[in-house]
Amino acid sequence: MKGNNPMNETPIKVPDWSAGKKVMVGELFLGLYQPSPETTGFWEGVKRRELLFKHCECGQFHHPRRMLCSVCSSQKLSWKKSTGIGSVYSFSEIHRAPTPEYAQTVPYTVGLIETGEGVHFFCRIDQGRKTPIAIGDKAKLDFRVLESGYQMPVFITHD
Amino acid sequence: MNTHKLARSCAIVGITRAIGLKTDKEKKTPLQLVVEACGELFRTTGIDRTKIGALFTGRMPRSYFTLQYSQSVLNELKIAPVISTEVTSHGGGALGTIELAALALNAGLVDYALCVTGEASPIWIDMIGGSANWEADLQFEAPYGPTTPSLYAQSACRYMHEYGISSRQMARVAVENRKWALHHPYAAMHKKGEITVDDVVNSPMIASPLHLLDCAPWFPGGIASAALITRADIAKQICPNPTYIAGFGQWNTHEWVGERMGTWNVEPVKKGPSMVRTGAKVAADNAYAMSGLSAADINIAETSVPFTFANLLMLEELGFCGEGEGGRFVESGGIDFDGGLPFNTTGGYLSFGQSGQGLYLLKEIVDQMWNQAEGKPIAGVENGLVHGHGGPLGCHSVMIVSKNN
Numbered sequence: 001m002k003g004n005n006p007m008n009e010t011p012i013k014v015p016d017w018s019a020g021k022k023v024m025v026g027e028l029f030l031g032l033y034q035p036s037p038e039t040t041g042f043w044e045g046v047k048r049r050e051l052l053f054k055h056c057e058c059g060q061f062h063h064p065r066r067m068l069c070s071v072c073s074s075q076k077l078s079w080k081k082s083t084g085i086g087s088v089y090s091f092s093e094i095h096r097a098p099t100p101e102y103a104q105t106v107p108y109t110v111g112l113i114e115t116g117e118g119v120h121f122f123c124r125i126d127q128g129r130k131t132p133i134a135i136g137d138k139a140k141l142d143f144r145v146l147e148s149g150y151q152m153p154v155f156i157t158h159d
Numbered sequence: 160m161n162t163h164k165l166a167r168s169c170a171i172v173g174i175t176r177a178i179g180l181k182t183d184k185e186k187k188t189p190l191q192l193v194v195e196a197c198g199e200l201f202r203t204t205g206i207d208r209t210k211i212g213a214l215f216t217g218r219m220p221r222s223y224f225t226l227q228y229s230q231s232v233l234n235e236l237k238i239a240p241v242i243s244t245e246v247t248s249h250g251g252g253a254l255g256t257i258e259l260a261a262l263a264l265n266a267g268l269v270d271y272a273l274c275v276t277g278e279a280s281p282i283w284i285d286m287i288g289g290s291a292n293w294e295a296d297l298q299f300e301a302p303y304g305p306t307t308p309s310l311y312a313q314s315a316c317r318y319m320h321e322y323g324i325s326s327r328q329m330a331r332v333a334v335e336n337r338k339w340a341l342h343h344p345y346a347a348m349h350k351k352g353e354i355t356v357d358d359v360v361n362s363p364m365i366a367s368p369l370h371l372l373d374c375a376p377w378f379p380g381g382i383a384s385a386a387l388i389t390r391a392d393i394a395k396q397i398c399p400n401p402t403y404i405a406g407f408g409q410w411n412t413h414e415w416v417g418e419r420m421g422t423w424n425v426e427p428v429k430k431g432p433s434m435v436r437t438g439a440k441v442a443a444d445n446a447y448a449m450s451g452l453s454a455a456d457i458n459i460a461e462t463s464v465p466f467t468f469a470n471l472l473m474l475e476e477l478g479f480c481g482e483g484e485g486g487r488f489v490e491s492g493g494i495d496f497d498g499g500l501p502f503n504t505t506g507g508y509l510s511f512g513q514s515g516q517g518l519y520l521l522k523e524i525v526d527q528m529w530n531q532a533e534g535k536p537i538a539g540v541e542n543g544l545v546h547g548h549g550g551p552l553g554c555h556s557v558m559i560v561s562k563n564n
Contacts, residue, residue, distance in 0.1 A: 035298065036298075039298060062421060063417075063421070064296070064298075064299045064417065064418075065299075066421070070421070070422070070423075070424075089317075089420075089434075090313040090314075090316040090317050090320075090434055091313070091316060091367075092308075092309040092310075092312030092313060092315075092316060092366045092367050092368075092369075093364070093366065093367040094304065094305070094306055094309045094365075094366045095363065095364045095365055095366065095367075096306060096308075096363075096365045096366070097304060097306070098304060098305070098306045099304075102304035105304070108304065110303050110304070110305045110309050111313065111316075112313060112416075112417070112420065112434070120417075120419075120420035120421070120432070121417075122296075122299065122300050122303070122415075122416060122417030123303055124303045124304075135316070135317075135320050146302060146303065146304070147304055148302045148304070150302055152302055152303065
């Protein structure tokens with residue numbers, strides 16, 4: 001019966017940034033960017049500079065926070081490290097930033113990276129080759145501290 | 160098909176709106192606007208609060224945060240419905256209110272259903288600074304600094320790549336929508352004059368490939384709309400010209416942009432995930448099938464998508480042209496103000512402005528049928544189609560309404 005006692009459960013470790021960042025809509029406080037129990041594993045990985053996807057026993061990778069495999073309906077999913085290899089699937093170069101903290105960086109690019117695991121990962125994409133970011137560009141994983149003040153997984157294009 | 164029995168079984172017998180502007184001396188809340196629209200509906204139809212059996216509201220307004228929003232409306236109007244709820248799924252929920260009304264009426268639960276939407280965010284909230292935080296996943300997307308246009312742009316990027324759509328083709332939508340807005344007294348761009356394709360493609364880049372004029376401006380105020388729905392047999396007794404609900408469909412596929420490629424093996428992504436194809440096609444196909452009509456029968460069409468490229472895409476999804484043909488369709492005059500399909504006849508989100516218009520787009524079609532359009536009148540409207548969209552191309556409702564029973 002030991003396992004049924006909630007007091008015996010290991011407290012969930014949250015990454016440093018889980019103190020949360022205020023999300024404002026004008027003067028309205030909307031909430032915090034804050035990991036929740038189903039996502040802390042992902043952010044623990046980010047602290048170690050690892051990109052983790054949910055991996056199902058059937059072999060399918062998912063992102064983000066999948067709790068039920070949409071291929072086989074299994075709930076036996078675990079965090080598995082991505083190889084960090086991918087290519088640009090879609091992108092948009094932002095010229096008008098959402099808030100002053102991002103305005104210092106414009107233009108910057110957000111987009112979807114199709115990873116080797118078959119996951120389409122939304123992130124910041126930085127240009128790492130001479131030619132501007134384009135669909136199909138090869139890209140590899142890196143970690144950057146972004147304007148939000150937090151370290152985030154990003155992808156960098158390369159030749 | 161089972162759903163066919165719903166076709167033309169119900170009708171709109173009254174539809175009203177209230178508009179508040181940022182520049183009004185006394186600024187109005189969404190609840191004030193909702194009450195104003197409902198009050199006018201009760202007075203003009205003669206069906207007051209005591210006869211309303213069902214109340215369905217659109218989503219809680221961003222500028223009126225309250226849990227159990229439909230209860231706030233019910234409480235203020237002092238109606239006591241046997242069935243009521245708030246219908247979400249973003250802007251798709253506006254038409255969802257009418258769909259639920261049709262179901263409740265057909266089930267014999269009620270005789271009269273009140274459907275109401277309202278929003279006044281641009282009056283009360285900094286929409287430009289804060290809007291991306293509504294549209295992005297707070298944990299996995301927002302920290303990268305996306306804006307709303309940059310989220311939709313992921314689809315624009317793939318749409319152009321997969322189908323060879325050009326910026327100039329996209330721009331044509333903004334050009335034609337603007338012409339309608341010049342005739343509408345409340346359109347955000349009413350006094351801004353015509354624009355050209357060059358104006359659009361030379362306007363500042365906001366989030367590639369979307370320029371300033373590829374994006375909807377905010378409506379400088381708020382709008383509430385209220386519709387009274389009843390069964391066709393009752394409608395004929397109390398209304399000289401009911402607008403029949405000929406067909407409807409709804410199809411939602413995802414919430415966040417970053418989740419979109421994680422859905423497959425259901426329509427419309429049976430074969431594999433897509434950043435382009437949307438549930439609007441499935442919703443439209445179902446609405447057409449229910450109504451017995453086809454795109455060729457439609458005399459007027461409205462959509463709530465807020466970007467040029469998405470309008471092209473919706474012309475495809477709603478059946479007005481084939482897959483990948485949206486660009487060529489508008490280039491060859493398909494939605495021309497002069498002679499094309501009347502499309503976004505209030506000016507659309509691109510020139511009327513965005514404000515969670517909800518049922519106001521449906522009202523425009525009914526108004527055209529009842530010869531009381533607020534903007535440019537269109538002769539001979541028999542059948543109209545309205546598309547309610549929400550989330551970054553995630554939620555879609557389509558409704559076809561008809562003068563004919």
